[in-house]
Amino acid sequence: MAEPFIRIESIVKQYVRDTQVLTVLDGLSLSVEEGDFVALMGPSGSGKTTLLNLIAGIDKPTSGRIAVGKSEVSSMSEAALARYRSENIGFIFQLYNLVPVLTAFENVELPLLLTKMSRAQRRKQVELALSIVGLADRMDHYPRQLSGGQEQRVAIARAIATDPKVLVADEPTGDLDAKSGEEILILLERLNDEFKKTIVMVTHDPRAASRAHRLVHLDKGVLKEDIRAEGREVGLEAARSAVVS
Amino acid sequence: MKLIPLAFKNILRKKTRSILTMASIVLPLFVICILGTMIRTLEADPTGGKGMFRLIVRHKVSLANFFPEAYREPVKQMPGVAAITILNWFGGQYIDNQPRNMFQRFAVEPESFLAVADEITIVEGTAQDWTSDRRGVLVGSLLAKRYGWKIGDQFVLKGDIFPVNLELTVRAIFKAPDETSVYFNRTYVEESVPWAKGLVGTLWIKADSPDAVARLTRMIDERFENTPYPTKTETEKEFQNGFISMLGNVKLVLNAISLAIGLVILLIAANTMAMTARERVTEIAVLRTLGFPKSDILTMVLAESLILALIGGGLGLAFFSLMFPGFRQGLLESPMGGFAAGMKLFPEVLIVGFLITLAIGLAAGLVPAFRSAQREITDGLRQVA
Structure with missing residues (x-):
């Protein structure tokens, strides 16, 4: 049997605030298959975003092991982690976090500046990413000239520009109206189905979580519930029950 | 990047x-x-390097003290002296004592002066016009421009250190790094102020080599060390720095x-x-x-x-x-x-x-x-x- 793509083993993450030690993740273990679409749910402070950050390589565990593909993320140096993020991870933020002084094109081009691509190759790649998210005609627009939904689509184009294997999304619909949120979820589903991206998404929204293939419910830093979809999606009922419980 | x-x-x-x-x-x-x-x-x-070869001899005590003109001859005979001239600060007043009418006024020996002050170029009139007129004055072109002086114009300098009103005629205008001075014949001053006869404020010397500069500095002061009028000899640069140091x-x-x-x-x-x-x-x-x-x-x-x-x-x-x-x-x-x-x-x-x-x-x-x-x-x- 093939090894899972994301392997999290007995992860502990603690923060020290003054003299107090705060345990955010407490010996959590989790595996995610390649091409899976996982929703992380749980109340505030349950450790969802911390887990996402650890998978993305922007934070380090206090103890335990995280491996993504062939990368031993938990034991990497700062420089290696930066390289790992640029090559393997696409990050989607709740507040889009586009650079306001750059156009949509330039924002999407940012992660490609870390590759060895020529200017022409970069242009081609940016145009492709923007066309996937349906914004090929807005590439010269600045973030302030775009709606919230469009900004998030540009952010998704930026996340997929380097063709990473994993997309991590932190409340990607949290700042959007229902219609725009729905468009983003359709886009994420397409990236998962069509482009075989492994997606790990943190959300409070049962509607968003229902579109995932798997729902992982955290509470107080431990895995409380792990629901796998019987069909294509987890479904709204299961997602709602995870929120209630 | x-x-x-x-x-x-x-x-x-x-x-x-x-x-x-x-x-x-x-x-x-x-x-x-x-x-x-x-x-x-x-x-x-300010002399563009020419001052490197110039030495100034003054009274050891201060610039306000004079020494005898007789010092010139023994100095002139010293090896390394290419030219020597007398240059006395006249002071005085032009029009009034307002700052805008302040400029440097010197009583000099016209003939030898131009040999020592060789950065001066006469641009209007001639050296001959100036040296041959006892009341003639050589003026800097900037001053000439400021006051609208032309060749043949006359003006009066009212003396203070030397109690005489000098009636001067512009005979030549010069260009030099410093064009804000006037030079006139010291004989005119001495004839009007008898006590000033034979008194020297500074001797300006042009040395013939850098070696001579160092040697002469020592030689001149040693020569007059045990006289009633001991001297202090320094390069033009040191002389100027002395003025600046007076300002703190x-x-x-x-x-x-x-x-x-x-x-x-x-x-x-x-x-x-x-x-x-x-x-x-x-x-x-x-x-x-x-x-x-x-x-x-x-x-x-x-x-x-x-x-x-x-x-x-x-x-x-x-x-x-x-x-x-x-x-x-x-x-x-x-x-x-x-x-x-x-x-x-x-x-x-x-x-x-x-x-x-x-x-x-x-x-x-x-x-x-x-x-x-x-x-x-x-x-x-x-x-x-």
């Missing part, structure tokens, strides 16, 4: 703040360059002011960079999330600071270069005209101005750049801009 274009765009993000910060560099740098030029002028040789440590004061201004610019630029970096904590965290290493972030923030400082500094230096001729002209027409005559656009002042700008750019950006690069990504992402 990949984020340098972003550094340029970041400067345009808050245009008003960037413009104000640049302006806060432009004007103080202009003042620093003016002060630097003054310091450099104090250090420079001017260079130290000017340097201190320049340093204070430089520190103020640094604080303003550092404040701007700190604000800029603070406002973009989240954005910088996002760049690092995308995979940009710390070194790229450090370079970007530092580049922003440098670009801002260099644009401000470049404008400041350009402004100074443009304004300098007018500034110098204004000084030339003031009582500081003699000093301003030695002022010029010194390349080293512009280079130091550029280096100050560079240092300010680096120093102002260093702390915000390190902080931005070192901040944990998760802390940056948590911060709401």
